[in-house]
Amino acid sequence: MSFLEKVNSPADVKKLDEREAELLAQDIRDYLVQSVSQTGGHLGPNLGVVELTIAMHRVFNSPKDTFVFDTGHQSYVHKLLTGRRDFSDLRKRDGLSGYPSRAESAHDVVENSHASTAVSWADGIAKANLVRGLDDRHVVAVIGDGALTGGMAWEALNNVAEGEDRKLVVVVNDNGRSYSPTIGGLAKHLDSLRTSRQYEGVLSWGKKTLPRFGIPGQMAYDALHGLKKGVKNVIRPQGWFEDLGLKYLGPIDGHNLEELEHALNSAKRFGGPVLVHVITEKGRGYKPAEEDIADRFHAVGQIHPETGLPVAPSRFGWTSVFADEIVKIGHKRQDVVAITAAMLHPVGLAPFQKAFPERTFDVGIAEQHAATSAAGMAFAGLHPVVALYATFLNRAFDQVLMDVALHKAGVTFVLDRAGITGDDGASHNGMWDMALMRIVPGLHLAAPRDEATLRSAINKAVSISDAPSVVRYPKGALAEPIPAIETVDGLDIIARFGPDGHEASTRTPGAPRVLIVGIGSMAPVAIEAAQKVAAQGNNVTVVSPLWVLPIPASLKKVAELADVVFTVEDGLAPGGVGALLSEELHATGNTTPAYNLGLPVEFLDHASRAQVTEKYGLTADHIADYVLERTPHA
Numbered sequence: 362m363s364f365l366e367k368v369n370s371p372a373d374v375k376k377l378d379e380r381e382a383e384l385l386a387q388d389i390r391d392y393l394v395q396s397v398s399q400t401g402g403h404l405g406p407n408l409g410v411v412e413l414t415i416a417m418h419r420v421f422n423s424p425k426d427t428f429v430f431d432t433g434h435q436s437y438v439h440k441l442l443t444g445r446r447d448f449s450d451l452r453k454r455d456g457l458s459g460y461p462s463r464a465e466s467a468h469d470v471v472e473n474s475h476a477s478t479a480v481s482w483a484d485g486i487a488k489a490n491l492v493r494g495l496d497d498r499h500v501v502a503v504i505g506d507g508a509l510t511g512g513m514a515w516e517a518l519n520n521v522a523e524g525e526d527r528k529l530v531v532v533v534n535d536n537g538r539s540y541s542p543t544i545g546g547l548a549k550h551l552d553s554l555r556t557s558r559q560y561e562g563v564l565s566w567g568k569k570t571l572p573r574f575g576i577p578g579q580m581a582y583d584a585l586h587g588l589k590k591g592v593k594n595v596i597r598p599q600g601w602f603e604d605l606g607l608k609y610l611g612p613i614d615g616h617n618l619e620e621l622e623h624a625l626n627s628a629k630r631f632g633g634p635v636l637v638h639v640i641t642e643k644g645r646g647y648k649p650a651e652e653d654i655a656d657r658f659h660a661v662g663q664i665h666p667e668t669g670l671p672v673a674p675s676r677f678g679w680t681s682v683f684a685d686e687i688v689k690i691g692h693k694r695q696d697v698v699a700i701t702a703a704m705l706h707p708v709g710l711a712p713f714q715k716a717f718p719e720r721t722f723d724v725g726i727a728e729q730h731a732a733t734s735a736a737g738m739a740f741a742g743l744h745p746v747v748a749l750y751a752t753f754l755n756r757a758f759d760q761v762l763m764d765v766a767l768h769k770a771g772v773t774f775v776l777d778r779a780g781i782t783g784d785d786g787a788s789h790n791g792m793w794d795m796a797l798m799r800i801v802p803g804l805h806l807a808a809p810r811d812e813a814t815l816r817s818a819i820n821k822a823v824s825i826s827d828a829p830s831v832v833r834y835p836k837g838a839l840a841e842p843i844p845a846i847e848t849v850d851g852l853d854i855i856a857r858f859g860p861d862g863h864e865a866s867t868r869t870p871g872a873p874r875v876l877i878v879g880i881g882s883m884a885p886v887a888i889e890a891a892q893k894v895a896a897q898g899n900n901v902t903v904v905s906p907l908w909v910l911p912i913p914a915s916l917k918k919v920a921e922l923a924d925v926v927f928t929v930e931d932g933l934a935p936g937g938v939g940a941l942l943s944e945e946l947h948a949t950g951n952t953t954p955a956y957n958l959g960l961p962v963e964f965l966d967h968a969s970r971a972q973v974t975e976k977y978g979l980t981a982d983h984i985a986d987y988v989l990e991r992t993p994h995a
Contacts, residue, residue: 364377364388365441370443370444371442374442377419379618385415389415389441393407393408394408395666396448396449396451397451398663400453401451401660401784402437402661403459403659404644404650404658404659405650405657406434406536406659407435407436408658409615410534410615411645412617413641414438414439414442415618420626421629422498423443424466426498426500426501427483428470428501429483429486430461430503431476431477431503432474432475432505433459433471434460434660435503436460436461439469440466445457445466452785452786454966454968454969454972458786459786459967460472460474460788472787473787475752475753475755475788477504477509477510477511477512477726478513479503479504479514480521483500483521483529483531484527486500487500491524500528501530504534509533511725511727512730518531518605519605521607521634522607525634526633528629529633529635530635530636530637531636532625532639534639535612535640536643607634608631608634608635608636609638610624610628611624611636611638612638612640613639613640624639649669650669655706662675675838676838677838677839678836679834679835679839681709682812682839683777683834684711684712686820687710687775690819694823697720697743697746698720698722698738699714700734700735701721701749702726702727702749702753703723704749705721705723708749708750708775722734728754729760732765732772732774735770736760736768736770740770744773746775746822747772747773747774748775749775749776750778750791751779751791752789752791754776755793755794758797761804761829769828772829772830773825773830774829775819775832776794776832777834778791778835779791779808780882781931781973783970784969785967786965787966792933792960795808795938796933796935799910799936799941801829803828804828804830807821807831808881808909810843810855810882811840811842811884813842814853815834817907818907818908831910833881837970841885843885850913851908852906852913852915853905853907854902857900857903859900860896860900861895862893868902872899873898873899873900873924873994875902875988876903876925876927877903877928878905878920878939878942880905880931880932880938881905881930881931886981887984890984891903893981894985897989904916904919910941912945917945921946921951921953924992925988926943926953927957927958928956928959929959931959933961935957935961937957939956942957943955943956956991958984958987959979961977
């Protein structure tokens with residue numbers, strides 16, 4: 362029996378001796394490689410925090426002591442040590458979440474995965490403990506994978522330092538990376554701490570050598586040790602944290618259990634805010650991950666555990682199209698620059714960075730700064746393209762509104778993973794963007810349906826110089842091409858069906874005129890639903906506007922000619938694009954019934970995209986039934 366099989370709670374972890382704990386660490390690594398290779402998930406980050414998480418559970422008492430992981434994708438080891446050993450359905454419906462989940466365990470607190478928030482959470486919990494007189498517990502925030510590059514983390518550290526009596530430990534899990542190697546001034550500072558061992562070398566030499574010279578030697582060693590901060594500041598500039606008012610311990614070898622437990626126990630005894638700087642290796646112990654220069658197997662699909670190679674080659678996806686097209690634009694337009702927030706590879710900007718390194722800017726996990734910096738670049742004569750996951754644009758809404766739009770800055774935001782992402786759960790579904798962006802004055806938003814329209818949208822977006830532009834597309838493989846059968850005033854008509862359910866070039870007189878608007882990735886399902894609706898005796902036209910904000914005049918014109926209108930989108934139905942179309946139609950006195958199909962205003966549980974669309978009625982059958990129930994009969 363492996364040691365992992367003996368661990369059902371943190372109490373079992375505490376019972377192990379040091380040798381057994383080290384064997385447990387190896388068992389956990391073996392289990393993570395075997396299980397995550399079958400389900401996919403965040404492998405590299407978790408391989409790097411095995412010893413750290415074991416040490417935390419040996420020193421502290423979860424859940425009485427609160428653990429907050431930032432970001433949450435590095436919590437797999439924590440799940441294993443708190444009794445959740447079945448990873449067979451990881452990130453699948455009704456299985457374990459890929460992030461901490463209050464529904465799963467009392468040991469989990471913060472469910473989101475938007476980086477740089479843990480220290481703020483920990484600060485709030487520690488303050489509440491003080492107010493309630495709960496002085497018998499600690500709060501431990503683990504911030505890593507580049508999250509310390511986010512401005513919110515520094516706002517929190519600035520406040521944490523004021524509370525000298527707060528029992529709060531901030532563990533900086535420093536692996537030098539977010540997805541890719543971490544960048545910026547802070548990263549360079551941490552790198553100086555990470556790579557400099559002179560301080561430990563001096564003290565180690567002194568401890569071994571000076572006592573040999575009797576009392577004078579011991580006195581010399583004591584003096585050297587007493588000059589701890591001074592020596593540290595001379596040899597490596599670690600005073601940055603202590604100048605904030607935080608007690609600093611480190612750097613600590615994050616794969617040495619003895620050193621980790623000693624440091625965490627010291628932090629626990631201190632009784633006030635302490636920052637413990639831990640050096641770890643992302644992908645530790647798994648050769649394919651260690652040799653992966655790009656991101657150390659940050660997130661993987663199904664892979665062969667022996668080699669790390671994908672079980673099935675990935676299909677050409679939306680991100681790859683953007684990556685290809687933006688490089689072509691870069692060759693034609695010297696003013697086009699690219700900005701990413703610590704996600705150069707995931708959002709497809711690595712090829713642009715290779716071709717134009719001087720025109721590529723990775724700002725770290727700092728979406729707010731990315732947006733406002735882009736506004737400054739636009740003012741100074743450039744056209745910035747800011748590539749983010751759609752869910753992360755939420756964090757920069759004020760900057761889009763007040764820094765970019767207010768100043769009519771020509772900035773393009775490219776939103777990857779828009780709409781339903783599924784298996785990463787509530788925090789990663791990019792479902793909020795269209796509802797948010799529709800209230801930004803002057804903003805243009807495109808929702809391409811296939812490769813050709815994506816390339817068209819990107820080129821159009823970078824030509825807009827007096828307003829923000831947004832291009833959104835979903836996660837995964839490309840849809841099959843959906844060419845327009847006709848384009849009317851710039852509006853693509855992608856299908857027409859007569860009352861017999863067959864394709865038709867004109868409508869049949871007397872049959873109800875149904876208009877279905879398939880927005881972006883929902884265009885294919887809109888066509889399929891339309892054919893089912895038409896087969897019940899209706900004329901059905903399907904349109905797919907590429908630019909949906911502002912609402913095209915041509916779309917309103919076509920809608921006014923219909924008997925009933927339905928929009929289908931993978932964003933919010935309340936307040937979304939369809940809702941805006943309805944509002945604008947009715948504002949002009951048009952009485953055409955207009956219905957909006959999309960997602961509800963709620964957080965979606967992790968599940969596959971197909972399961973999400975089934976649950977919320979966004980499949981062809983559900984849409985067809987919904988349309989038929991609301992279509993007037995001839």
